[in-house]
Amino acid sequence: MHLGKGGKYMDNTYEATVTSVDSEQFLSLRIGNADLKIPLTKDEPNEIKKVFNELITHLRKGLFNFRMEERKDGDLIYQVAKEYVKQLNNELRDIYQALTSYQLLKQ
Amino acid sequence: MKIDVHVHTKKTKKGDAKTREIDPIRFHEIISSTEVKIVAITNHNHFDLAQYNAFIKVVGDGFQIWPGVELDITEDGRRGHLLVIASPKQAESLEKTITLLTKDSAPDVFSLSIDNIILNFDKLHPLYIAHYKKLPDLSDSDIEKIIEKTSCKNRVLKEATNAISAGIFLTHGHSSIYGSDVQDWDKYQVLSKDLPDLRLPVESFEQFCLLLNKDQAAIDTLLDKKISEKISIKPFGDGSVLELKVYNDINVFFGAKGTGKSKILEAIAGYYASKGIHAHKFESGSADIDEIYDLNCKKKRIPMDLKDYGIDYCNKEIDSIKKAQEVDVTSMSRYLQFYSDEIKNKKAKTIKVKDFSPENPDIIERDFLSVNKVHEEFIKFRLYLESDKSVKKFIGEDNLNKLIENLAEIINNLENERLGNFMKYKVICLFNSLIEKVKIEISAKTGTPKKPSAIGFYDYALNRIEIERAVKSVLQNIGKKIVFPAEYIGCLDEKGDLHCETDILIQDGNITDARYHPIADVKKSTQKSFSNAIKAIDDALYTPQLFQKVSELNRIEEIDSISTILELLIFEKYFIINKERYKPSTGESSMLLLHKELKDDKDLYILDEPEKSLGNEYINNVIVPLIKEKAKMGKRVFIATHDANIAVRTLPYSSIYRAHKKDEYATFVGNPFLNHLKNIKDEEDKLDWKEISMRTLEGGKDAFGERGQIYGQHL
Numbered sequence: 048m049h050l051g052k053g054g055k056y057m058d059n060t061y062e063a064t065v066t067s068v069d070s071e072q073f074l075s076l077r078i079g080n081a082d083l084k085i086p087l088t089k090d091e092p093n094e095i096k097k098v099f100n101e102l103i104t105h106l107r108k109g110l111f112n113f114r115m116e117e118r119k120d121g122d123l124i125y126q127v128a129k130e131y132v133k134q135l136n137n138e139l140r141d142i143y144q145a146l147t148s149y150q151l152l153k154q
Numbered sequence: 155m156k157i158d159v160h161v162h163t164k165k166t167k168k169g170d171a172k173t174r175e176i177d178p179i180r181f182h183e184i185i186s187s188t189e190v191k192i193v194a195i196t197n198h199n200h201f202d203l204a205q206y207n208a209f210i211k212v213v214g215d216g217f218q219i220w221p222g223v224e225l226d227i228t229e230d231g232r233r234g235h236l237l238v239i240a241s242p243k244q245a246e247s248l249e250k251t252i253t254l255l256t257k258d259s260a261p262d263v264f265s266l267s268i269d270n271i272i273l274n275f276d277k278l279h280p281l282y283i284a285h286y287k288k289l290p291d292l293s294d295s296d297i298e299k300i301i302e303k304t305s306c307k308n309r310v311l312k313e314a315t316n317a318i319s320a321g322i323f324l325t326h327g328h329s330s331i332y333g334s335d336v337q338d339w340d341k342y343q344v345l346s347k348d349l350p351d352l353r354l355p356v357e358s359f360e361q362f363c364l365l366l367n368k369d370q371a372a373i374d375t376l377l378d379k380k381i382s383e384k385i386s387i388k389p390f391g392d393g394s395v396l397e398l399k400v401y402n403d404i405n406v407f408f409g410a411k412g413t414g415k416s417k418i419l420e421a422i423a424g425y426y427a428s429k430g431i432h433a434h435k436f437e438s439g440s441a442d443i444d445e446i447y448d449l450n451c452k453k454k455r456i457p458m459d460l461k462d463y464g465i466d467y468c469n470k471e472i473d474s475i476k477k478a479q480e481v482d483v484t485s486m487s488r489y490l491q492f493y494s495d496e497i498k499n500k501k502a503k504t505i506k507v508k509d510f511s512p513e514n515p516d517i518i519e520r521d522f523l524s525v526n527k528v529h530e531e532f533i534k535f536r537l538y539l540e541s542d543k544s545v546k547k548f549i550g551e552d553n554l555n556k557l558i559e560n561l562a563e564i565i566n567n568l569e570n571e572r573l574g575n576f577m578k579y580k581v582i583c584l585f586n587s588l589i590e591k592v593k594i595e596i597s598a599k600t601g602t603p604k605k606p607s608a609i610g611f612y613d614y615a616l617n618r619i620e621i622e623r624a625v626k627s628v629l630q631n632i633g634k635k636i637v638f639p640a641e642y643i644g645c646l647d648e649k650g651d652l653h654c655e656t657d658i659l660i661q662d663g664n665i666t667d668a669r670y671h672p673i674a675d676v677k678k679s680t681q682k683s684f685s686n687a688i689k690a691i692d693d694a695l696y697t698p699q700l701f702q703k704v705s706e707l708n709r710i711e712e713i714d715s716i717s718t719i720l721e722l723l724i725f726e727k728y729f730i731i732n733k734e735r736y737k738p739s740t741g742e743s744s745m746l747l748l749h750k751e752l753k754d755d756k757d758l759y760i761l762d763e764p765e766k767s768l769g770n771e772y773i774n775n776v777i778v779p780l781i782k783e784k785a786k787m788g789k790r791v792f793i794a795t796h797d798a799n800i801a802v803r804t805l806p807y808s809s810i811y812r813a814h815k816k817d818e819y820a821t822f823v824g825n826p827f828l829n830h831l832k833n834i835k836d837e838e839d840k841l842d843w844k845e846i847s848m849r850t851l852e853g854g855k856d857a858f859g860e861r862g863q864i865y866g867q868h869l
Contacts, residue, residue: 087486090485090487091486092483096698099483099614100696102611103618104696130489130605131489138611138615141514141612145516145517145619149619151622
């Protein structure tokens with residue numbers, strides 16, 4: 048599967064990577080022009096919630112998920128990020144179903 | 155009941171219209187469809203006994219038919235018409251008399267002198283009704299001659315052309331009446347509406363004649379057909395008792411100002427109130443119409459159910475918004491801690507269950523609830539089809555069986571679906587429970603933290619979605635319109651119909667018009683702040699400020715006073731005529747309030763000078779008919795009045811006159827039918843009802859002059 052424009056794969060799958068800014072590491076979720084960053088190395092719930100709000104807004108337009116870049120020599124942070132993305136994808140799917148049943152999707 | 159003393163049922167003269175002819179069945183149908191209860195058949199110079207008997211046979215007890223004839227009179231070369239009406243008991247004698255007189259001449263050429271009329275008909279003791287100012291008419295001297303010659307002097311009446319003429323003749327001391335003189339039976343129903351009313355339920359020709367003679371026993375008998383009672387009241391504060399016989403009909407109090415009429419009415423109201431009957435004295439001009447119709451929005455009571463207007467109360471939604479709280483997300487440190495403490499226990503590593511991701515049972519639960527609801531509805535539908543016998547009758551047994559068969563299959567599928575969903579739901583719950591249990595056990599045994607089951611996105615997002623649903627529902631209902639039906643108040647003659655308009659709006663945060671007031675007990679500022687706060691929450695649904703906005707909502711002053719959309723309603727009331735706002739004048743207000751008082755369905759009406767500020771036309775055309783309608787319905791109506799239109803034209807069963815005599819007040823009781831009033835303390839002290847009414851009441855002479863419609867003989 049090839050990564051297309053805006054970090055999107057062909058089947059509504061977006062790219063997820065671990066990025067570093069200064070000494071901090073982030074799970075970077077790229078959707079369109081947005082690059083949503085979840086702090087991995089410190090607890091910042093408000094930052095996570097901001098990202099979640101963005102994700103809900105995007106979910107209204109259609110279901111998507113994230114694919115974590117493959118790394119054979121993944122360190123602890125990578126393992127955390129991979130597990131996080133796996134669980135995020137499950138919860139994105141469940142929320143999309145809730146939005147569908149409540150008719151809150153954008154046409 | 156109405157009386158028609160002049161109908162034609164046959165074409166007897168060449169000039170008679172063919173449309174005067176009528177058969178017994180049609181005659182019965184037409185008269186029965188009107189208020190006419192007494193009909194006199196008066197064909198020209200002819201009485202057909204066979205036809206009369208045929209009518210009697212078909213009509214039965216439906217209404218009275220009196221036999222009669224319209225005779226041509228020739229007197230001193232003048233021609234006129236005279237109705238001669240006899241008792242039904244005299245029908246055969248009447249026929250014999252007429253047949254004998256007319257055997258040698260056709261109705262077109264037949265005529266008699268007054269002397270011959272008296273000679274031949276007086277033995278039947280008939281009513282004589284002479285055409286008067288109605289061509290061909292009899293002159294005053296002709297009528298005087300009839301009165302002079304007949305032995306039944308009180309039975310000579312004049313027939314006018316219409317109600318007004320009848321009234322005018324009455325003013326000049328003549329007894330008068332009028333009949334339809336029907337030309338075309340197709341038009342009789344309309345024509346009958348203007349016929350004279352009989353206030354007393356006259357049961358026979360003989361009784362009618364007794365009333366013409368003002369026979370007290372006959373009148374008392376008829377009056378007693380209405381329910382009456384004797385009441386004892388102490389109206390004057392001096393302990394003196396006033397005993398009155400009052401009727402479930404119109405009871406009028408009249409007399410000069412200051413003779414205690416209002417006090418009597420108050421005492422009557424008190425008397426009935428003490429018996430548990432709602433009694434309210436209506437005093438014209440004492441109430442403010444704006445207050446009665448709550449134009450100042452003080453009562454705040456508008457009976458309405460929002461659901462009738464397609465509006466949801468949103469009580470659950472408003473409650474959930476007020477109670478909304480943030481849901482935390484899983485902290486990243488829990489993941490870091492889990493992966494930092496690598497599981498060293500070999501056995502633990504082999505337990506794969508711990509690595510499974512839990513599944514979300516909510517989705518399956520939603521599906522289960524959804525299919526359950528559909529299943530329930532189908533079951534109800536099947537029960538309806540099986541229990542309602544009319545279904546089988548209208549759709550047929552075959553169709554019903556096919557339908558039930560199809561339904562059985564659908565219900566079976568739905569039951570399988572329910573069961574499947576239930577199983578899935580339980581499996582997920584058990585599976586999740588297993589994962590969680592295993593993780594806890596491993597964590598406890600190995601001393602490592604358990605792996606987080608969820609990042610918290612689902613719970614976080616679902617919480618906001620639920621808030622969004624509640625907010626959207628509230629805003630959607632706030633945006634709805636209410637069209638409240640206008641209330642009809644009354645007619646202001648040429649100006650048109652007056653309505654009370656109630657504009658009801660839902661405060662959406664933008665309405666600043668001071669004329670609007672809250673329907674519920676809630677402050678305007680609270681309503682406005684509430685709607686604005688809900689809008690602010692809507693704007694902040696997926697922002698970090700959401701719960702700050704919820705807090706702002708909960709901090710609104712007296713926020714607890716709003717728990718449903720109903721508390722957001724504001725209203726304004728105003729009068730309109732032809733879609734334009736209108737403020738009734740004092741006179742118009744009196745008129746409308748009196749109309750309202752009489753329109754309300756009550757057992758008892760107590761009206762104190764209802765004529766105040768009202769025009770004669772309105773009293774005659776609207777108020778008098780309404781009062782008479784109440785009397786017909788057997789309601790008790792007490793009226794103190796100075797207005798002759800009310801005191802006279804309603805022909806009250808009881809007229810109570812209050813007079814100031816020397817140093818004391820006297821009460822006289824009577825009625826228009828006997829035409830006298832007796833002092834309740836001295837039976838010998840009698841007054842003439844008509845004379846006192848004309849002298850005491852405003853517009854007395856005019857009222858008697860216009861009384862044709864009620865039949866001049868006070869019947």
